[in-house]
Amino acid sequence: MNFAYYPGCSAMGSSQDYERSTQAVCRALDMNLVAIPDWNCCGSTPAHAVNIELSAALCVRNLDIAAREQAEILLTPCPSCLSNLKMAAKRMENPEFRSRVNELLDSPASEQWPPVTSVMQGIARHFDMSAIKSRVRTSLKGLKLAAYYGCLMSRPADLMQFEDPENPMLMENMLSACGAELVDFPLKTTCCGAAFGITERPLTARNSGRILELAATLGVDAIVVACPLCQMNLDLRQKQAGRAGETSYNIPVLYFTQLLGLAFDLPRKELALNKLTVSADRLLEKLAGLRRKDESTSTEGGRQ
Incomplete structure (x- = not known):
């Protein structure tokens, strides 16, 4: 099973142990995590406190990549990344907000994106507790x-x-x-x-x-x-x-x-x-x- 995957910045640095163990466990469960190409930082915890539109634009760019890759679902291990991606998608439902964010992007944002969920929930959706046992x-x-x-x-x-x-x-x-x-x-x-x-x-x-x-x-x-x-x-x-x-x-x-x-x-x-x-x-x-x-x-x- 292939899954579109957004690792987030910390996976490349401070939480390499999370990234490596996530990949190892998912391989053991025959879940192939395929990182979306050319992904960027979601803005993490502080970005939205500086500029909501810029923070959303960072997330929307990643969501657009996942949409272009025709992903059915996007998994991410980090709750902060998950929250930012979900919040950006929610805010983009407002036409005025979408218009302001589109001005920051190379091209207008997609109308639809794949749902985003945590790796933990992704595992649980495909393996019940008896299967994990x-x-x-x-x-x-x-x-x-x-x-x-x-x-x-x-x-x-x-x-x-x-x-x-x-x-x-x-x-x-x-x-x-x-x-x-x-x-x-x-x-x-x-x-x-x-x-x-x-x-x-x-x-x-x-x-x-x-x-x-x-x-x-x-x-x-x-x-x-x-x-x-x-x-x-x-x-x-x-x-x-x-x-x-x-x-x-x-x-x-x-x-x-x-x-x-x-x-x-x-x-x-x-x-x-x-x-x-x-x-x-x-x-x-x-x-x-x-x-x-x-x-x-x-x-x-x-x-x-």
């Missing part, structure tokens, strides 16, 4: 995880159309199908600080600290995310959050695709786990220990 080669049973969606993935609800905006469950369902235990995580859709990690570090440290503190209290082996910006704030800035709360944290923050990849027994190199700031070695060692225990129990049972 059938692909598991290394069960995640014994791992205790917290699914964290961030504030963009499910909001605004009517635009993003991502389950219950306050309590989405898709990540929990996917990883539970792989054998993991998913804790009830009340802060799963609260903001981590987003792009304020650059301009307002104390604010981001406090926001991220709340999430990390709850995860530590619940004793999870890892926090699981689907957003490059959330991953950066919770992983790269974990020491800053610890200092702000006069404590310290050592919680791995993995992308959901990295956990799926572990369950599918994909090569570790393809999952780019070495890109994480907080090492996932303890999690991997625990998983290996659990598997050895299972194998030992199975062997002893067979001898009896």
Whole structure:
């Protein structure tokens, strides 16, 4: 199955681990992600705050490319990219706004574009949880995880159309199908600080600290995310959050695709786990220990 794909800028830099694990998991599921040609930055988080029309034009150019490629659907891994692409398409329904954006483009925008959705939803549309379970080669049973969606993935609800905006469950369902235990995580859709990690570090440290503190209290082996910006704030800035709360944290923050990849027994190199700031070695060692225990129990049972 071929899918038009918009990787977004972070896939080429700060979230290469997300990109590589996404590609690896989709290959394992026979989902061929075909990047639309000559794509450009969607404007990410700050562009719309500077100029709404220019921000929309960046997104519309990508949507036009997807339309010319006759894509039936466009997948993207990043919630910020997803939100921007969807918001631009929505705003272009206003004739006056469309006219202003068209002045910024090389040619008038297409009248119709393919729908845009997240890679996570794209996987779920083609593979129900029993199908995902059938692909598991290394069960995640014994791992205790917290699914964290961030504030963009499910909001605004009517635009993003991502389950219950306050309590989405898709990540929990996917990883539970792989054998993991998913804790009830009340802060799963609260903001981590987003792009304020650059301009307002104390604010981001406090926001991220709340999430990390709850995860530590619940004793999870890892926090699981689907957003490059959330991953950066919770992983790269974990020491800053610890200092702000006069404590310290050592919680791995993995992308959901990295956990799926572990369950599918994909090569570790393809999952780019070495890109994480907080090492996932303890999690991997625990998983290996659990598997050895299972194998030992199975062997002893067979001898009896």
